[in-house]
Amino acid sequence: MEDPxxxxxxxxxxxxxxxxxxxxxxxxxxxxxxxxVVSNRPDHVYYHQKFRRVPTIDxxxxxxxxxxxxxxxxxxxxKLVDSEIVxxxxxxxxxxxxxxxxxxxxxxxxxMADFQQVSENFCMKYSDLGPLxxxxxxxxxxxxxxxxxxxxxxxxxxxKDQDAL
Amino acid sequence: xxxDRLADLQAGILVLRSNPNNALQVVRQMSEHRTMHxxxxxxxxxxxxxxxxxxxxxxxxxxxxxxxxxxxxxxxxRLAEIPEGYVPEAHEYFPHPITRWMAKxxxxxxxxxxxxxxxxxxxxxxxxxxxxxxHRIKQKMAEKQDTQAYYxxxxxxxxERSIRVNTETDIEMSGTN
Numbered sequence: 001m002e003d004p005x006x007x008x009x010x011x012x013x014x015x016x017x018x019x020x021x022x023x024x025x026x027x028x029x030x031x032x033x034x035x036x037v038v039s040n041r042p043d044h045v046y047y048h049q050k051f052r053r054v055p056t057i058d059x060x061x062x063x064x065x066x067x068x069x070x071x072x073x074x075x076x077x078x079k080l081v082d083s084e085i086v087x088x089x090x091x092x093x094x095x096x097x098x099x100x101x102x103x104x105x106x107x108x109x110x111x112m113a114d115f116q117q118v119s120e121n122f123c124m125k126y127s128d129l130g131p132l133x134x135x136x137x138x139x140x141x142x143x144x145x146x147x148x149x150x151x152x153x154x155x156x157x158x159x160k161d162q163d164a165l
Numbered sequence: 166x167x168x169d170r171l172a173d174l175q176a177g178i179l180v181l182r183s184n185p186n187n188a189l190q191v192v193r194q195m196s197e198h199r200t201m202h203x204x205x206x207x208x209x210x211x212x213x214x215x216x217x218x219x220x221x222x223x224x225x226x227x228x229x230x231x232x233x234x235x236x237x238x239x240x241x242x243r244l245a246e247i248p249e250g251y252v253p254e255a256h257e258y259f260p261h262p263i264t265r266w267m268a269k270x271x272x273x274x275x276x277x278x279x280x281x282x283x284x285x286x287x288x289x290x291x292x293x294x295x296x297x298x299x300h301r302i303k304q305k306m307a308e309k310q311d312t313q314a315y316y317x318x319x320x321x322x323x324x325e326r327s328i329r330v331n332t333e334t335d336i337e338m339s340g341t342n
Binding site: 045063 | 244
């Protein structure tokens with residue numbers, strides 16, 4: 001709100017006037033909040049919940065539905081956490097873009113590479129599975145991807161031999 | 166009635182008269198004398214006013230007062246690290262005081278619902294497995310035809326015992342014929 005103190009000591013009377021007008025509204029409100037409202041509030045805290053790790057889907061027996069349910073819930077929680085991580089990385093990259101225009105291709109290259117990597121990993125695990133989170137589908141996707149990579153090399157380098165499947 | 170009013174009436178001039186049922190109503194004093202005044206119904210308007218009063222005085226205003234008080238004088242919680250060896254209760258994971266109150270007194274916690282679901286799945290899975298086993302056994306019995314299963318009728322005597330008790334009570338009360 002306030003400008004930083006000027007380096008050469010000269011003041012702008014127009015800016016001073018506008019700031020004085022702002023203060024006529026801001027001062028009473030701030031006083032009320034700090035003296036009346038915040039002082040009378042009890043100081044209570046809240047925490048972020050930490051969950052224990054449970055066996056994942058690849059460690060569950062095939063006929064153990066309770067284990068599968070727990071793996072599914074853990075998968076859902078992990079998906080939320082991973083989405084937030086991707087969101088944070090994306091936000092950092094965007095902020096760099098906006099503040100470093102027009103040098104963004106040079107200055108934000110590392111952040112761009114990070115974002116590409118993170119979103120690629122996220123899509124490897126969670127994308128193309130349909131609207132419902134299914135931990136078994138994700139597991140099978142991983143299995144199929146590993147088989148494909150065993151046959152054809154890394155994803156993105158093309159299939160070696162169509163008939164070799 | 167005063168004289169000038171009587172004169173007005175006799176002249177047939179429109180007179181505004183206050184109606185004991187409701188507000189003002191134009192009455193033309195010409196020939197009829199009605200006890201029930203025919204007028205458009207004010208039932209909808211009265212009901213509308215009742216609803217407005219109900220929802221505003223008992224709904225909006227108390228809610229606004231409570232929410233204002235809670236936001237001003239209790240305020241949201243601040244985030245802190247979980248202390249060593251301390252297990253926070255379910256309601257301590259929310260910042261806003263009203264959400265905390267609801268989590269403490271009204272809603273089931275995440276852990277409670279999770280464990281209820283685990284138990285439910287366990288029970289259902291058990292019954293599923295029993296049914297599948299029974300199906301497999303019946304199939305095998307049908308294939309091999311080597312058991313005398315067709316002689317065995319699974320019977321409980323619960324109903325028969327209850328009927329006997331009822332019959333004895335009836336005979337005691339009303340006698341035999």
